[in-house]
Amino acid sequence: MIKRQTTINRIFRISGIGLHSGREVNLEFLPRREFGIAFVMGGKIIPARYDMVGDTRLSTQISAEGAAVSTIEHLMAAFYFSGITNCLIYIDGPEVPILDGSAWEFYQGMWKAGVYEFPETGVYLKVLRPVEVNHNDAWVRVKPLNMLDITMTIDFRPPVGKQKKRVTDVENAFAIINSRTFVLQEEIEAIRKVGLAKGGSLDNAVVVGSEEIMNPHGLRYKKELVNHKILDLIGDLYTSGYRILGKVEANKTGHYLNNLLLKEIFSDPLNYSIY
Ligand SMILES: [Zn+2]
Structure with missing residues (x-):
């Protein structure tokens, strides 16, 4: 630590x-x-x-x-x-x-x-009061806790389905670091139509087909997809500038809500302390 x-x-x-x-x-x-x-x-x-x-x-x-x-x-x-x-x-x-x-x-x-x-401290943000943001059925919330603890739930069509994962020792959760980004096969065309995902391939994304994973070697972990959502959340939370200490629970969250959570935390100085 x-x-x-x-x-x-x-x-x-x-x-x-x-x-x-x-x-x-x-x-x-x-x-x-x-x-x-x-x-x-x-x-x-x-x-x-x-x-x-x-x-x-x-x-x-x-x-x-x-x-x-x-x-x-x-x-x-x-x-x-x-x-x-x-x-x-x-x-x-x-x-x-x-x-x-x-x-x-x-x-x-x-x-x-x-x-x-360096000698300077001030790298931690300790959450002092519960903060929650939501959009339709997606939400992410954080409560006071002396360490970072993340529970993530995702829900996609089969074969992904509903997956839940809790990581209590986030700093040492190495399976999160190499879990890859993913996309549903039917979304690729729509994303390409708006001029995005031009560099996307089976070498840099997991593609979820209608019945199975399309990548020749399959998944790196059984829970690679929910792992990746945790990776995204950790990366987005680190745009706070600090290592957040709190119990984070998320359901179908994404970059928009992750950012909104930080804005909500910082909207009131009573929500947090820096040390
Ligand atoms: Zn990602």
Whole structure:
């Protein structure tokens, strides 16, 4: 469990294509003294923070100074799992690469770079009062607890069905890190029609067919899909800028509600304390 602000110990790079743009993108990770994680695009700084989040339809996008970066959630989850609080990411395209559809390669890059610890604290956000947001039958709520504990429920057509998973020791939940993004086969055409998922393939997403998983090697875990929703939630929650301590329960949540939960938490200083 980290206690203080940290950054990466040395520079590293990762390249790959964007899921929605299909374009090759290069990332360069630099140590940062200042608190927080931020992207740098063409000289403009875009903090990876909940109040910079705009579009949340298929991924979490942040924007500032007229520049925007999308699909930041898996990278943010990797920062959470690595315990990194401060970092600059130079990016030369509009979307973080999808890689294998999980946070695994980002996490590996950070692990190899190593962690440098600063003396400053202030990395935890402790939830002091219950906060809940909902939209139709989807909801996400958080209650006070001295650690991060997540319960996620998803409900899709067969063969996925209803899946529930609870993770009590989130910081060490390694099966979450390499669980891949997924899509229902019938949704692919609609997503492509609006010009998205151009870079999507069986190499970077689990495709759920009408009766079975379409990927030749199937799933990495029996609960890979609900695991991935937890990964998305962890990444989105880390745009708070802090490691949240609380009991989080979610039903069919997505990027929009995850962001709304943070806005609700921060709307009242009595909801939380930072230490
Ligand atoms: Zn995802």
